[in-house]
Amino acid sequence: MELSRRSFLWGAGAAALTLTLSNLQFGCERVVVEESQPGETAPEPTVLAAKPVALPDYREWEDIYRKKWTWDRVVRVTHTRVNCIAACSWNAFVKDGIVWREEQNTIYQPSHPTVPDMNPRGCQKGNCYSQLMYEPSRLKYPLRRVGERGSGRWQRQSWDEALSEVADRLLDIALRDGPDCIVYDHGTTNIDFGTGTSAEMRFFNLLGATVMDSWAGVGDLPMGCIQTWGHFNADGTSDDWFNADYMVIWIANPVYTRIPDVHFMLEARYRGATLVSIAPDYNASSIHADLWLNPRIGTDAALGLAMAQVIIAEQLYKSDYIREQTDLPFLIREDTGRYLRHGDLHAGGKDDVFYFWDEEANRLTDAPGSQGHEKQELRLGTMKPALHGTFSVKLSNGTSVRVRPLLDVLTKHIQQYTPERAAEITGTNAEVIRRVARGLAQARTAMIFSSWGACKHYHSDLAQRTMCLLMALTGNQGKRGGGIRPGAWYSIDALNEIANEVEVPFYFRLLGSIFPPKARDFEQFLEKHTRERPFTPTLPFLYVHGGMKEVVDRPDFNDPTLPRPVAEYIREATEKGWMRVSPPANRPPKAYIFTGANPLRRWPVPQLIRKHLWPKLELLLNVNFRMCSTGMEADILLPAAGYYEKIGIKYPQSLVPYVIFGDRAVKPLEDSKSEFEMFALLARKVQERARARGAKPFKDAYGLERDYAHFFDKYSKEGTIDETKEVDAMELLIQHSPVTKGFTWKDARERGALPIQAYGHYGPHNTICSDFEAGNTVYPQRWFTEKKEPWPTLTGRQQFLIDHPWYMEMGEALPVYKPPPTPGGNYPLRLNGGHTRWSVHGIWRDQRHMLRLQRGEPVMYMNVDDARHRNLKDHDRVRVFNDTGTFHIRAKPSSSVQPGEVIVYHAWENYQFRNWMQSQEAVPSPWKPLHVAGGYGHIRYRMFFYAPSHGPRGTRVEVERA
């Protein structure tokens, strides 16, 4: 019997029937499976074990409805390469080789008897992934472009054809131009920390490709934390929020962005905690707050400095904490405004040893813990650093100079930021500023929830340095339930055993277990590793190769107080080796391979990327489970298996004290493959084609030998890694990683989640910097506050003075407020944004259930008065424009939006806009030249660290009816 399309849309079985139809149309084989009971190990489905059987006899939608609550088996799944900053375990219900629906797997135990549990974890996106995986956006076959880029003309290929072509093009480029002209972009955290990502990382590491460092490039880098702490991926579990008595949500909206976790904030209010929201608009989190402050966009540093001024003026700060944990007692020279250094007192002395005045001994004393100090700890013993006073010291040249503790210098500096002045700048009432300052200082425990969204303004670093100052003055950073929590991941340490070509020698590991390295040692290692490998930060890469110079160099888009033109700073940074770009300017990139990014949607000024970068590329390759905006312009598309079609690890976000695993519920849809299988096959193909062309070993631009004729031999580690051994690789990841110590893949797939047994090694994603504690909530930075290890900064403390010459020249040696510049030109409205509730980046952005919960097409929220002045009403189509670009969108007047603000929530796909021109077309995103400074302790580039940020927020625009 033939089913009409209309019949699918009727009745309770509609969605499920659509699913079935998709599979019937695809002609999927049905996988024969054995039934398993809950708690029992599900049988391993493999492609080889799959046998074609008769398709189910579904004749009408009622057939589906009647069998809705029957299934063949339940499989533990998750959403692996979704950058949702969460990790949730789900049960997928499988029947006839189809995933019909999912339910939350409620297996989490409370971390401590005094905090609520995590059940259930999930969000509405995860709850309809079983629909998304069968939608028309799925990539089903390898595709090769046969028309112009973006023309939508594709030819289906076999895997052998596709991999042969990719291997040949990679070899052409690597052997002719150098492998660093191949650029690999895994996005930010669109990776899985499991078998898939480790396989593709291994492939590109062995190839010698440039690795794109996208962290700052998507505007997620908490630069102010780096400047202050020397690291940034410091966080704990979300149930630790329940331990805070005073919580400030600052430039954030966790009700949208932390759906499985935000309940801990709201539950804390039941035991008397205060919740404050600081956001220009009355957002979905503000409505739950006890107090809402709505500063003008980009004025948060003024607000924070005024709070700090109140805390200092009213002496509400924690003296013992700041003596030990911060640079505030360090002596500052009155003549230069710089730290007093060892080199000032001794000819030829050190530049990284500093001083305070010991009140107990009444003498000048060198402060332990700084980068150059022989004593690498913060413990003060009997010393009591002075926080006030003026002292005279004799310099090595025989002259004397007056010095004062930094707290005194800061007190004078901060006097200008009275609450009344901050009220003028921010539009926030002065008494309310005082109230929050006192609330922060007097609470038993206070925290600031401010994460990646707070990094996307031009002067975000200044606002974050101010937040760090507030948390340090009040003694909250590195305390249970306290401090700023920008996010962190547990480390799956064994990932390095697969992903990296270099293995850590046994004696080195043994030595490390006897003398555990400190955060500073890890940082030195990461910096060295970065220098020896082709990493490139995104925005400098686009400046050199992608035409961004056109907008970044414009003085009218940049900070008007800069003493020198931006181009001059960039030239100096390049000459000094502070700003690194790979491949260098004289060797343009020839291939761009993206497996976790959607750059034409995410990068600023995509029109410039198309104009300048695209023509340089001989190969634009996307590995993806769905067609995205950038994939539509690719040369070759390789279809990845969906999240329920392969095994994987959901990247282990520290918010949940579990590592979450995904089992394979059904076989890969159509001709898709897991990344693990795909990259092993590609490695074989590279070796085969290299041998066919007689490729000889050679040294790449970094002096590393590349031997593509033995590529797969090396890739496979003498046969231990190949396309058939994904389960073995998963076993290795679980059993060799301390975070899952004592467990196996059988445990993981049975339970869906394993309780963490460690936090894992310090690394780019994990700088939790606390020793593992069983049976309690997780909070970061205990190495510093409890074990008294130095912070990985130049001074070894939370550092509030950065006396780097550029910081001094730009007037940002201490945290200051600077008015936001005018990127885009002189227009009256400021474009703001945020993550939306209904998608995670582009994934789910065009999912029909999610679209039905909102407008169904791109929409811009604007203040009702701003709309009225422009004669705009609800759902009018408007043109948004500035000197950089234009896009069309629907307008939604809303009284929750601040006057002068317009909001376009994140991640509409380009093809959802008229002419595929989306909101980034109007975003020039100039960057602070300060962010390519270097040569100063922790102020320097290493992968996923100190680099210029994408700052779309605050772009100036005008709006008119289209």
Ligand code: SF4
């Ligand atoms: Fe959880 Fe992320 Fe999946 Fe949502 S998408 S259910 S937050 S893992």
